[in-house]
Amino acid sequence: MSYTPSIAIMGLEASGKTVLMTVMAKKLSQTSNRGYFLDPIGLRTMKYIERNWAILQGNEWPASTPPGEMFKLKWNFHVQTGRSTCETASLQMIDFAGQDLRQLFTSEEYEGNFSNIPQHFRPLMEYLAHADILLVVLNIKDYCGETDTMRKIDNQAALKNALDHLARHKHKKIAFVFTQMDQYEGFIQQYGGLENFCGRELSYLRNSYMNGVNACFSVSAVNQTETREMSDGSFQRVPVYGFKSKGLVELGDWLAKEVKEVNKNKAAEAERKRQEQIRRQQEQEQIRRQQEQEQIRRQQEEEIPQEVLQELRKSTHVGNVMNYVSIPIIIFGILLLRIGWSFLPAIITSVIGSMIVMRIIAELTYEEN
Ligand SMILES: Nc1nc2c(ncn2[C@@H]2O[C@H](COP(=O)(O)OP(=O)(O)OP(=O)(O)O)[C@@H](O)[C@H]2O)c(=O)[nH]1
Ligand SMILES: [Mg+2]
Structure with missing residues (x-):
């Protein structure tokens, strides 16, 4: 029985989900010496990735994912198992709008009772609840560059609430992915490293989920940018053509390991x-x-x-009584035999007589019962 491990990339608006997914899928689809590669299934996946990849190579960023949209993409995941042997698992991943995540998990309206959510959110919620792997994408800026205190609290609450709800649904593999690290490396150094940053700025998430069980990655899907003057006269950092990435190999290796693990567990569960x-x-x-x-x-x-x-039944009863009396009759006979053969006719007569008497007793007692 084949099983399709499902991955959900979840994060707030502009956390870098679409860029991460595009670059990761593109890089992992190139056969490498890592022993695994992704092969898109169907036109939709290939078009989605190639369109966004072309935008990035054209010195632009992909547009923000429209709220209410859920892009479910599929691949075959080939993992080399020996010199010339390969294991293939299908794999699905979703990209959706950060706004939807915020709306679902910061609204007190649905708290603790997600059966109230609007109809259009149901497929997304269903997918998230059953996903095997969650990639929780975080943009450092949302937790320390945010000047609106309420928004800053909401940013952490959205992810914590999502995990509280989704992680208890089903045993999931979780990885925290800090994106756009090309911009924040120096800044994180000032905190004394990512762990210290999480301890200070993401203490709720850190205490509950960044506990060594779940993985944590620093990634720059686009590691090289340049400042460009835009048509409206503003300046923006855009990807450099042929840009490199950082941290994706480690994330890819982790994903390959987890997908294999999920598949193995599912196969064992199916067998059980x-x-x-x-x-x-x-x-x-x-x-x-x-x-x-x-x-x-x-x-x-x-x-x-x-x-x-x-x-x-009657004959059984009679037989039982006869068995019961036969022993004393035999003993009686032996005794008489010892007395002498001259008494033989008397012995025979007495044995036959006793049997007739016993038979009559048996008949009578059966009648009474
Ligand atoms: N320097 C740099 N900037 C990045 C990187 N990834 C994303 N960005 C910036 O973050 C913005 C948002 O990235 P997206 O991938 O569209 O974010 P998203 O999480 O998909 O956002 P929504 O679709 O609105 O939920 C981009 O337009 C870039 O400005 C990166 O690797 N390096
Ligand atoms: Mg997006």
């Missing part, structure tokens, strides 16, 4: 379920056979006429 089903079927078959035998026995019993049954 199969064995359980076989065991249950065998049990049911045994019960059915026992019931069948019981029914046959009852039918046979019903088929024996009552008089025959009564006669059978």
Whole structure:
């Protein structure tokens, strides 16, 4: 049975989900010496990635993902298992608008009761709840560059609330991915490293989820940018043609390992379920056979006429009484034998007499019962 591990890239607006997904999918689709590569399934995936990749190579950023949209993309994930052997698993990943995540997980309206969410959010919620792997994407700016205190609290609350809800649904693999690190490396140094930054600015998330069990990555999907004057006279940092990336190899290796693990666990679970089903079927078959035998026995019993049954029971009873009295008769006979052969006719007469008496007793006691 084949299983499709599902990945959800989730993060707030402009956290870098679309850029990360595009560059990661593009890089991982090139066969490398890492022992794995992605192969897009169908036109939709290939077009989505290639369109965004072309935008990045053309010194621009992809547009913000429209709220309400969920792009579900699919790949075959080939993992080399030996010199000339390869294991293939299908894989799906979604990209969706950060605004939707904020709306779903910062609204007190749905808190603790997501059955109230509007219809258009349901497919997204369903996907998130069942995803095997969550890539939680964070932009440093949302947690220390944010001057609006309420917004800053919301930024962390959205992710914490999402994880509180989604991680308890199903055992998930979680990785925190700090994006756009080409811009923040120096800044993070001032905090004394990413761990210290998380301790100070993301303490709720750190205490609950950044506990060594879940992975943490610093990534620059686009590691080389240049400042360009835009048509409106403003200046913006844009990707340099042929840009390089940083941190994607580590993230790719982690994903490859986790996808393999998810697949292995699913295969083991499917096998366990199969064995359980076989065991249950065998049990049911045994019960059915026992019931069948019981029914046959009852039918046979019903088929024996009552008089025959009564006669059978009676003869058994008489036999029991006869068995019970036969021992004293035998002892009595032996004793007489020792007394002398001349008493033989008397012995025979007395034994026959006793048997007749016992038979009469048996008949009488059976009648009484
Ligand atoms: N320097 C640099 N900037 C990046 C990088 N990735 C994203 N950005 C910046 O972040 C912006 C948002 O990136 P997106 O990938 O569109 O963000 P998103 O999370 O998909 O946003 P929504 O679709 O609105 O939810 C881009 O327009 C860039 O300005 C990166 O690797 N390096
Ligand atoms: Mg996007």
